[in-house]
Amino acid sequence: MHREFIRLFSNGCNERSEGSSRPTTPAIGQDEGVGTRILAVEDDGRIRAAVKLALEDEGWIVDEAASGEEAVVIFLREPADVVLIDIMLPGIDGFELCRTIRRSSDVPIVIVTARADTHDVVAGLEAGADDYLTKPFAPKELSARIRALLRRARPAHPAHPKLVFGDLEVTPDEGKVVRGGTEIHLTKTEFRLLCELAQSPGKVFSREQLLDHVWGYGYFGDGRLVDVHVRRLRTKVELDPANPRHVVTVRGLGYRLQA
Amino acid sequence: MKAVDAPAERNRRPRRRALRRGRRSLGLRTRILATFGLGSLVLSTFLALSTFNFTRSNLVDERESTAISKVYRDATRLQSDLTSNPTKVQAAIERLGAERPLLYFRGTWTGDDARFSSSAIPASMLAVVLDERRPSVMRTEVDGELVILIGVPLTDVDGAYFEFPTIDDIRSTLHSVGLAMILAAAITTLVGIVLGAIAASRAVRPLVAASQAAQAIAGGRLDTRLVETNDPDLAALTTSFNAMASALEQRVERDARFTSDVSHELRSPLQTLKASVEVMQARRDELPERTQAALDLMVADVARFQGLVEDLLEISRLDAGAVKLMVEELLVGEFVRQAVGISSAAETPVNVARSAADVIINGDRRRLARVIANLIDNGRSYGGGEMEVTVFDPDEKDGEPITQIWITVEDRGPGVDPNERERIFERFARGGVAGRRSGSEGAGLGLALVDEHIRLHGGRVWVDDRPDGLDGARFVIELPAERSR
Numbered sequence A: 001m002h003r004e005f006i007r008l009f010s011n012g013c014n015e016r017s018e019g020s021s022r023p024t025t026p027a028i029g030q031d032e033g034v035g036t037r038i039l040a041v042e043d044d045g046r047i048r049a050a051v052k053l054a055l056e057d058e059g060w061i062v063d064e065a066a067s068g069e070e071a072v073v074i075f076l077r078e079p080a081d082v083v084l085i086d087i088m089l090p091g092i093d094g095f096e097l098c099r100t101i102r103r104s105s106d107v108p109i110v111i112v113t114a115r116a117d118t119h120d121v122v123a124g125l126e127a128g129a130d131d132y133l134t135k136p137f138a139p140k141e142l143s144a145r146i147r148a149l150l151r152r153a154r155p156a157h158p159a160h161p162k163l164v165f166g167d168l169e170v171t172p173d174e175g176k177v178v179r180g181g182t183e184i185h186l187t188k189t190e191f192r193l194l195c196e197l198a199q200s201p202g203k204v205f206s207r208e209q210l211l212d213h214v215w216g217y218g219y220f221g222d223g224r225l226v227d228v229h230v231r232r233l234r235t236k237v238e239l240d241p242a243n244p245r246h247v248v249t250v251r252g253l254g255y256r257l258q259a
Numbered sequence B: 001m002k003a004v005d006a007p008a009e010r011n012r013r014p015r016r017r018a019l020r021r022g023r024r025s026l027g028l029r030t031r032i033l034a035t036f037g038l039g040s041l042v043l044s045t046f047l048a049l050s051t052f053n054f055t056r057s058n059l060v061d062e063r064e065s066t067a068i069s070k071v072y073r074d075a076t077r078l079q080s081d082l083t084s085n086p087t088k089v090q091a092a093i094e095r096l097g098a099e100r101p102l103l104y105f106r107g108t109w110t111g112d113d114a115r116f117s118s119s120a121i122p123a124s125m126l127a128v129v130l131d132e133r134r135p136s137v138m139r140t141e142v143d144g145e146l147v148i149l150i151g152v153p154l155t156d157v158d159g160a161y162f163e164f165p166t167i168d169d170i171r172s173t174l175h176s177v178g179l180a181m182i183l184a185a186a187i188t189t190l191v192g193i194v195l196g197a198i199a200a201s202r203a204v205r206p207l208v209a210a211s212q213a214a215q216a217i218a219g220g221r222l223d224t225r226l227v228e229t230n231d232p233d234l235a236a237l238t239t240s241f242n243a244m245a246s247a248l249e250q251r252v253e254r255d256a257r258f259t260s261d262v263s264h265e266l267r268s269p270l271q272t273l274k275a276s277v278e279v280m281q282a283r284r285d286e287l288p289e290r291t292q293a294a295l296d297l298m299v300a301d302v303a304r305f306q307g308l309v310e311d312l313l314e315i316s317r318l319d320a321g322a323v324k325l326m327v328e329e330l331l332v333g334e335f336v337r338q339a340v341g342i343s344s345a346a347e348t349p350v351n352v353a354r355s356a357a358d359v360i361i362n363g364d365r366r367r368l369a370r371v372i373a374n375l376i377d378n379g380r381s382y383g384g385g386e387m388e389v390t391v392f393d394p395d396e397k398d399g400e401p402i403t404q405i406w407i408t409v410e411d412r413g414p415g416v417d418p419n420e421r422e423r424i425f426e427r428f429a430r431g432g433v434a435g436r437r438s439g440s441e442g443a444g445l446g447l448a449l450v451d452e453h454i455r456l457h458g459g460r461v462w463v464d465d466r467p468d469g470l471d472g473a474r475f476v477i478e479l480p481a482e483r484s485r
Helices: A003-021 A045-057 A068-077 A094-102 A121-128 A139-152 A188-199 A205-215 A221-238 B030-083 B089-096 B122-131 B168-218 B232-282 B290-318 B332-341 B364-385 B434-441 B445-458
Strands: A036-041 A061-065 A082-088 A108-113 A129-133 A164-165 A170-171 A176-179 A180-182 A247-252 A255-257 B002-005 B102-105 B108-110 B136-142 B145-154 B159-163 B324-331 B350-352 B359-364 B387-391 B404-410 B460-464 B473-480
Touching: A003 B168, A036 A045, A036 A068, A036 A170, A036 B102, A045 A068, A045 A139, A045 A247, A045 B232, A061 A068, A061 B145, A068 A082, A068 A094, A068 B460, A082 A094, A082 A139, A094 A108, A094 A121, A108 A121, A108 A139, A121 A129, A121 A221, A129 A139, A139 B232, A164 A188, A164 B108, A170 A188, A180 B145, A180 B359, A188 A205, A188 A221, A188 A255, A188 B324, A205 A221, A221 A247, B030 B136, B030 B145, B030 B159, B089 B102, B089 B108, B122 B136, B122 B145, B145 B168, B168 B232, B290 B445, B324 B332, B324 B364, B332 B387, B359 B473, B364 B404, B364 B445, B364 B473, B445 B460, B445 B473
Parallel strands: A036 A061, A036 A082, A082 A108, A108 A129, B350 B387
Antiparallel strands: A164 A170, A170 A176, A176 A180, A247 A255, B002 B324, B102 B108, B102 B159, B136 B145, B145 B159, B324 B359, B387 B404, B404 B473, B460 B473
16 A cells, blocks of 8 residues: 555656746755744654754754555655654555655655664664764754754855866755766755865765764764765766766765765 | 774673583593594503413414424434433433423433423422422423423333423514514504594584574574584574574564563653743743742753663663674764763763873763763762863873773762772662662662673773762773774
């Protein structure tokens, strides 16, 4: 049953993207928290209600979905600015929902997992999530994460109008990446990560620096966020993601971008 | 980052059920070797001895019966000579041509060798032959020579005839046979020992395999199995070992699944509580004073409940061996500063000795931060007053690479009674100082988790007195240092 939902959802989006251009440009100029819609996908009704109350206190507009299927329908009807997904869902699970949404949208996604040291985190990030929280989280912390994610949607540093790395062209102002003449579609976080690296080509960025600059995390941020996002970025900007030429790992130190 | 398996089993349980206990016995290998060695020694000795005895009695008996029949022949002839011609005694003896003859005839002894005279014959034999007039045979030694002494009474002429045929040559033959037998016994025993060694190593081989498999399982590789065998004796061991391993694997998996289920079940209501409490806190000022007090209590205990659930889950995962450390290189001084910075007493001063400034350790960033936070919580709720955190190299020597690092947390409380210093690291340690220590915060799991996590990191933790002589406790974490930057 949920397979049909997914197909329906993907088809719908394809049609839509044929009509108008896909939302490649990050939402610029949107005021933080004002009119920002959050779609909270959580099967436990009481958690949903409590989190909605707390998030509304922070000034967000909260849509609720009790299942992945319902979330797909609601997202189709009215795309949210941020999606919050509990990984453990009946029917289509959180990972599948992440992938489904990612197929058509670069909306920031935060997943909620039971524990940080399980495979869930990496699997969720690989499914396309931008960040994660462990249950039970403080809604204030979630708001902080959402603000960081939305901030990420803005251009990094408009000082350089266009950055060129071999066959790769990055235009931070327009949120545009072109490889060999073809535009590449990145999520907001992937784009922000690329811009961060592109700011100082050849310079090695440690995981801590990237976590701080891109995600707004302090010393105890999770390095896997960086690792998985770099992996995702490579599948898009590298010709051969297994032997990256642009986004290069510097063993024991971090990552750097080169031409 | 790499994942490290926690040891699947805790080795601290004092009581263990053993299949056999009691006296310390020799190893199986030694016992098999000893059985083969001793067995072949006993068997070959027995065979050698019986062969030797058989050979000896055969040789001697044959010589004896030959000698006896010859002596009888000589005696008969002598008797007939003496009957017909009683005076020519010497001539009659010479005519016999016998070896060492001795004749007793009419009260006189006649022989041809002074060594083999009547004095060489034991009195008992003389009595039998001369008085009872019966023939007699005995083996005796005359002048160092082994002989068969044969005496025959000459009934018709009132005399007796003796001969001393030698069997000394048999002695040297037997000597050679004996040597050969000893050699054979020695070789057989050696062969037995060699066979024993081979048998022992063959017998122990499946046990070695089983022991290696058991070690692998204890080390967390739960899918380890023994190779199936056709040997009916070993098949029982293999089958039951593999069955045990499967049961263990299933149980660990079930435990891990149970833990994750419990995790989800407990976290959901906590999530509701936390979000609801936050909503109420945002409106705290609108509430009546008594409701505010109640809300504050609720906020504090929701936090405590969360800590308790997390500690319980962490410890059950440690027990199930399901904890995977996310190990990375940490600059220890910077790390401790950051960890103290997010603890409940963020203003606690952190002194990093110059010797420790560039030291890198391998650790799970979040778990080690939790360890430090737990020690600070502990010091805050029990010790009170000014705390101090110090990072240094305990055996600082110039030019030598650093091997370990100490992170100490000192408080200004009354200290920990020496009798309680081990017990406070046990789970829910009760009574005395430990009870008070753990009563106010957490659930007595904080220090137990500190201990478990530090051991997972290959270090240890203990508590002693402040080295400066002031009142207070000093908790010491000792961790292996990876290298210096």
